[in-house]
Structure formats: C-alpha cells, structure tokens
Amino acid sequence: MKHCTATIAIAAALAAGAAHAENREVTVASWGGSFQEAQSKALFEPAEKAGFTVKQETYGGMSDVRLQVSTGQVSLDIVASGSGSAARAGAEGLLEKLDYSVIDVSSFYPNLYSDYCVGGDVFSTVYAWNTDTYGENGPQSWADFWDVEKFPGKRAYRDKVAGALEPALMADGVAPEDVYEVLSSEEGIERALNKIRELKPHIDVFWSSGAQQAQLMKDGEVDMTTGWNGRFDNAAKDGAKVDYSFNQALLDYDCFAIPKGAPNKDAAMAFLAEISKPEYQDDLPKYITYGPTNKAAYDTGEISAEVASGLPSSPENAAMQLPINLEWYAEWEQVAAEMYQEMLTE
Template sequence: MKTTISTAVVASILASAAMAADKSVTIASWGGSYQEAQSKALFEPAAANTGVEVKQETYGGMSDVRLQVSSGQVTLDIVASGSGSAARAAAEGLLEKLDYGVIDVSNFYPTLYSDYCVGGDVFSTVYAWNTDTFGEDGPQSWADFFDVEKFPGKRAYRGKVAGALEPAILADGVAPEDVYEVLGSEEGIERALNKIRELKPHIDVFWTSGAQHAQLMKDGEVDMTTGWNGRFDNAKKDGAKVAYSFNQALLDYDCFAIPKGAPNKDVAMEFLNEISKPEYQDDLPKYITYGPTNKAAYDTGEITADVAAGLPSSPDNAAKQVPVSLDWYAEWETIAAEMYQEMLTE
C-alpha cells in the first residue's frame, strides 16, 4: 500500500531540517530553579524538535548585555529578562527589534510582548496575608491592604519603585484603567508616595528580593506584604501560613530578548518562535508556578482547571488584574525611583 505524506508535514520536516543545519544559539538566564524550569519546558524540547544546538549560560542581567554590546563582543543570542529591564535596555539601544513575521504572537495577550522582548512567562505582584492573623478572609483590594483599621497589623512593602506605586494609587481610589495616566506626572507620582507615607508607620520591612518577602511570611514576621505569587506558593508548600488574591494584582511578565549584534540573530528569532508555541508553554507550570504567555497553552489539555486556577495568566485571573505598562516604566522609572528613595529616607 502506498503511503502519502501531506504537503504540510513535508514542509514542516524541511523547515526543521533547514533550521537545524549547523545552527546554534547561546541563551542566558538567571540560573537556579527558574532556569531549570525554562530548560525542561522550553529549551531542551525545542532543541530536540528542531535540531538547533542550545548552549545555556547564567548571567547577571542587562548589565552584562550592556558590557557586551558596548565592547562589540556579543556572544549571547537570547537573554531572559524582566519586562521593565528589557524596556530600559531597548531604550538604550541594547536590543535587536524582534521580527513578528517570524515569531507568532497571535495567541499572546497583547500586553505580554513588545518590539524588543517576547513574553516567556507571566507572574503577578499581589498582596498576601498571614492566615494565622486573618484566616482566609484577608484583604481583597489594595484599599484593604492600606486600611490599618480594618486590617491591623505589621506590613512589608517593596523597597524599590517597581510595583510599588501602582498599589498605592489604586488604594487612593484611582480606577485600574487610569493608573498609568495618573502616574504619568510628578504630581501623580507624589500622590502615590503620599499614600505610602500614610502607611509607612505600619511598614516594618521594605523588602528588596523575592526570597526576603517569602521568608517574612514563613517566619510570621509580618501580617501582610506585597510580593510575587510564585514565591508565596513556594512558601506555602514549605509550611508558611499565607494566602493571596489576584484581584487588582499587577500582571507582569518575564521575556526573551536578543542582544544588539547577536551572532546568530536569525536563528534566535526562529528559536523564539519555537518556544513561544503552546505545546512548550503548557509544560511550564509543571516546573514553576508561573503562567504561559500564549493563551492557546490553556487549550491543549496539559494544564488542568485546578492548575489554571492558580496561574496569573489564566483568563479568569488575568481579567482581575492591572497589566504593567512598560511604556510608563521606560519613560518615568528613573524619576520615580529617585522620588521613591527620597521618601524611604525621610
């Protein structure tokens, strides 16, 4: 019996073979359990399916990219980055513009990619509370988080400006859709700072890392804190009495960028397209409690309803949140950071 192979299958085989021909990419990420999750869900399967050789490194962030680009000695083809860091690096001219004719983002949330960085995973800045203090009936809005009469107790708050002003301006009554318009002036930033000043007598710790805010909850040192959902999930697994809500949370993402002058830029574009597909992204939650950026990953059957209920980018949870504005951070972060540090030292 004669077997026929569809034109589409032939085209796919030829495309993979063409992509693999003596091709490699060097990818840098942050190491630890995060890079391990990326490697297992994205990098290794994509390498196996395309034949592209993937070399992995760990790096210190965009400062390493800046050094490579400025010296003309670029060795990295793809780097993992926070969305805000990527926005600033792009503004500095450190990144290649991504080709969305090659990278298919048709099923991505529109706020989870930019001209210079394509989303790799989604996380949320949330308010979390100690369930020994408040049970399951903790705060359900940023106004609740700032209400020390309704919810008395010790707070912890972000010690850096990223993710610090939005909760304050929401607590001050600004509608979610107007947050960045209001923050788009020094007067608006000062309004948010004034709200934090009101809370400051009740803030015991201004945290500076995810490990720190998770430890504060594990040790029961504070009754409430801001922080990243994945860190609280891990803390809860370790026995922390902690709960959080996605309502009014800040929807943010980590992304992949290509340094300016990357030696394998074209292969990097193709590889980013590959790892953006739902059949890779639906494996991420198996290794880390961050959500996929490709909405179609929720339709493959790999992510159960129970798992989806705990992921920031699931449709139900995403609808409750405020997407972080990279345009705002690119324009205002430097000024806002200076004003924030002044407030911290008052």
C-alpha cells in the same frame, strides 16, 4: 554543461543547507537555579528536538549585555530578562527589535510582549496575608491593604519603585485602567508617594528580594506584604501560614530578548518563535508555578482546570489584574525611582 550546472546547483543547495543548520545554533543565558531548570525542561530541550542546537549559560542580567554590546564582544543570542529591565535596555539601544512577522504573538495576552522582548512566563505582584492573623478573610483589594483599622497589623512593602506605585494609586481610588495615565506626570507619581507615606508608619520592613518576602511570611514577622505569587506558593509548601489574592494584582512577566549584535540573530528570532508556541508553554506549569504568556496554551489540554486556577495568566485570574505598562517604565521609571528613594529616606 548541463551536468556542470546541475553540480553547481547541488553544491549551492548543500551550502544553503549547511548554512541553515549552522544558523540553528543559539546561545541562551538565564539566571540559573530552579527557574532556568524549568525553562530548560519546558522550552529549551524540546526546541532541540525541533532542530536547534542550544547552548545554555547563566548571566548577571542586563549589566552583562550592556558590557558585551559596549565592547562589541557579543556572545549571547538570547537572554532571559525581567520585563522592566528589557524595556529600559531596549530604550537604551542594547537590544535588537523583535520581528513579529516571524514570532507569532497573535494569541498572546496584550502587554506581555514589546518591541524588544517577548514574554516567556507570567507572574503576579500580589498582596499576601498571614492566615493565622486574618484567617481566610484577608484583604481583597489594595484599599484593604491600606486599611489599618479593618486589618490592623504589620506591613511589608518593596524597597524599589517597580510595582510599588500602582497599588498605592488603586488604594487611593484610581481605577486600574487609569493608573498609568495618572502616573505619567510628576504630580501623579507624588500622589502615589503620598499614599505610601500614609501607610509608612505601619510598614515594618521594605523588602529587597523574593527570598526575603517569603521569609517574612514564613517567620510571621509581618501580617501582610506585597510580593510575587510564586514565592508565596513555595512558602506555603514549606509550611508558611500565607494566602493571597489576584484581585487588583499586577500582571507581570519574564521575557526573552536578543542583544544588539547577537552573532546568530536570525536563528535567535526563529528560536523565540518556536518556544512561544502553545505546545511549549503549556509545559511550564509542570516545573514552576508561573503561567504561560500564550493564551492558547490553556486550550491544548495539558493544563488542568485545577492547575490553571492557580496560575497568574489563567483567563479568570488575568481578568482581575492590571497588566504592567512597559512604555511607562521605559519613560518614567528613572524619575519615579529617584522620587521613591527620597521618600524612603525621609
């Protein structure tokens, strides 16, 4: 009887071990190209050494998740997403709530994780300027960006509401810490839109993509524009006469989310816990000029002071910026987007 009991116990242990191994398999979807290549080298491939089996796919964003969830055919365990898209998808019921008793975010920057997505990298929406036009003494605030007398020249601005209203309010004198409180009403949104209307005669282009914002600066088509810091870094490497400032920039992030009904939800949660560790995130800047979301990644010795000085989430640069508020986007973006599009077509 003892032998039989021992045999059963061993069999149970082996079965549990097999289940555990099986549950370390995850399918991760991202956007391909150099971005996913950087994620793969810094995060996904090292996680395989920690015992995960990682299948990588590319996908078309949350519209793909919406289709999978609505048809009950969910094949993805983890998806890379923009923070705003994840906030909306979470509010829509397309994502699993993340378990922060499993995923340690105790050393993350505030506002770089939410109920439905955990930050994977940090970027900034900044104002950039043509150094041939203004030299090194370009605008140093959103008020400067709006000041067409002090800084005459052609502007470019985003054609979507995300990251467009906050700069307008700061240019109108609202303190960064009060921006989202003011925006939490139609009157506040209208105030931001009125400030953009003020600048509109000087906006030659409303850009629609990161590639376009970089090309505008490379071609010298505009003298200053809003956009994403990494795009301007790449443009500068390609010879563009461009510089930018992190002062009053919007601190934003890409994140990882788990689709509702993911086949390997528990493994996905463990995988996100693994790649959120500082010893993974400190490798990101080796492959792409985005910063880690985990502050502790700056303490491992892998990120030099020189490299850190150019990253959005370095302590010095982060302190100058306004972290985007995902709760605001989840609640107000649809209303604000409709009002913004009306303003664009006036």
